Each structure stands twice: as C-alpha cells, then as structure tokens.
Amino acid sequence: MITPLDTSCNGDMKSETTCSMCTDAGFKVTSLLADIDPKNSTKCFYFSILYAIGIVNQFGPTDPAAAACYATFIKRVINRVIILSSNNITPHFLFLQNHKLIVVEADGNYVHPFAVDDIDIYSGETYSVLLTTDQDPNKSYWLSIGVRGRKPNTSQALTFLNYKTISASVFPTSPPPVTPLWNDFNRSKAFTKQIISKMGTPQPPKYSNQKILLLNTQNLIGNFTKWAINNVSLTLPVTPYIGSLKFKLKNTFDRKPPPRTYPIDYDIFKNPVNPNTTTGNGVYVGVVLDFVLIIMYKKWDKMRRENLYHRSVENSVRDSPTNSATTNQHSSD
Helix, strand or coil, X not given: CEEEEXXXXXXXXXXXXXXXXXXXXXXXXXXXXXXXXXXXXXXXXXXEECCCHHHXXXXXXXXXXXXXXXXXXXXXXXXXXXXXXXXXXXXXXXXXXXXXXEEEEEXXXXXXXXXXXXXXXXXXXXXXXXXXXXXXXXXXXXXXXXXXXXXXXXXXXXXXXXXXXXXCCCCCCCCCCCCCCCCCHHHHHHHHCCCCXXXXXXXXXXXXXXXXXXXXXXXXXXCEEEEEECCEEECCCCCCHHHHHHCCCCCCCCCCCCCCCCCCCCCCCCCCCCCECEEECXXXXXXXXXXXXXXXXXXXXXXXXXXXXXXXXXXXXXXXXXXXXXXXXXXXX
C-alpha cells in the first residue's frame, strides 16, 4: 500500500486517488500521479510503502478494487522510495518486477549503495532505495509483498506499477512473482551482509557497562499465550514510565531491574521445559547496553508459529558492528 510521505522535493503532485476498500479496512492507500520534469533525473518524490499482508489478502489478488492500489511513474526518472514495515512480527519480501532497487539507507543511516532485485524487511525496519523508471513504458509491473519469516498461510499481496503513458487499468501480462521459500536463511543472510555503513557514520560508545541478552519467547499465563522477554511478560504500569522517571516517582513500577540474561543451556530448537511465564514492569535504567540479542524460539504449538529461528538469524547478522548500517549499543537514561 502506498501513501505520500514527503512532497517537498520539487515535484508537484498532480492528482490523488484512494482505494476505498483498503481505506475502509483502516489503511490509507493512495495512488499518486507525479508531474516531474523527465529531463531532470535528480528530482525525486518519496513514498512510504505501508502494508498489512492479512488486510490486503482479504480482498484477494485479483479483486478489481484491490487492483486500484497502484503507483504511476514517469519514464527515466530516479525516484527515492522509502520502504518501511509497521508490521507486528512477520518479516516480508518485497519485489518489483523488472526494476533494480539501489539500497542507499537502512534504519535512518546511509549505507554503501548496492543493487538488489528484492528486499527482505523485518518489523520496524526502514530502507531507502533508488528506483529508476527505465523499463518499457507501455507495460505494467507487479509489486509483490509476501511472508518470509514463517511458513505462509496467505498468498502474497499484489499491486502494480505503471508508467504515465498508459492507463492504470492495464494489468501486467506476466504471472505474479513467487515468494522465496520462507526458510531460505542463506538468502536472508546474503542480503543483510550487503548492508555496510558509510564512512563517517557516528560510532557507538567504545565500551559498555554491561551486556544484556534478551530471549524473546511465547509463553503461557493460565491458558493465554503471552510474549515474554527472559521469561517476564510486560504489564504496563498505570503511570507512564517517562513521567515516573522525570518526576522521580518511586512506587509506580517495579524498581528491581529485569533479568539481564536467560539460562545458558536454553535450546531454541526444543520445546521449553517450562512453558509458563510471569508478569513484570521493571526497566533497565542508567546503563549503556552492549549488543541486544533477540532470539525467538520454536514454539511448541506448530499451528501457531512453526519456526521463529528466521528472526534470530537476521538479528545475529545485523548485530555485527563491522557489517551493520545501525548499531546495537544503547544508552538508557
């Protein structure tokens, strides 16, 4: 789904139409016709691609109303496209047919540019890519988003890109692309290893006060499944944390800090010995944290989450300071 993010780059938005079905579902989906001078290829316009696989697939990949969610471009223009995931958990795969994507920014940090045909994107991540509209302007091209982090139960979400020279009602002539295998970890790691920060990127503190390892799991409280970190499930206090810390309130949340690690013999490939968890609302305060390692274990209920190893693989690669666009040292004040 595509919505305008910034129109202040010398491009005038000529018209705007909205897909009513997606809007009714709670998501603004806009098709933009951009009036940009084709002679100046440095002008750009920005898009934020926001998507929710479950919502889009309610309409079906061939539903005419869902097909109204398209983006129209002018030929031979370099477009900066900002891709972000506001999804909860599931990693996704984004593919734009016949167009190379030049990745120039990841999570707010510029990177050494590299070209890809598609992108794996995880929860909360952002990428800026350069998209050159240099293909046949008399055709439309699939934009596909599929589930990558687990065995999918939904088909990919589909929209398409078309050039301004043809009607937006012209569908692509080729079949939709196929999403790669959900458990192709080598493919995911190969993409991530290309993300290298540019020289001059601000560095994290050279030393840390301590290292905290976080194990992210799904556990039980009674008969309810809850997310937990180091076997503690967060229950938010009545008073917001920021207010409590600013005004030095002492009894609004648990002042005992959460666990700093998890059992060293924990095996993410086996069913947990203890499927239960407890609740808490403590926070880490006043330290500089080293790398935060997030691991998601294989849930015992295969119907709900067959394998969450995919996410831990991605994090273990991104957490390398010599190979990452972002750093994982954080100051907790």
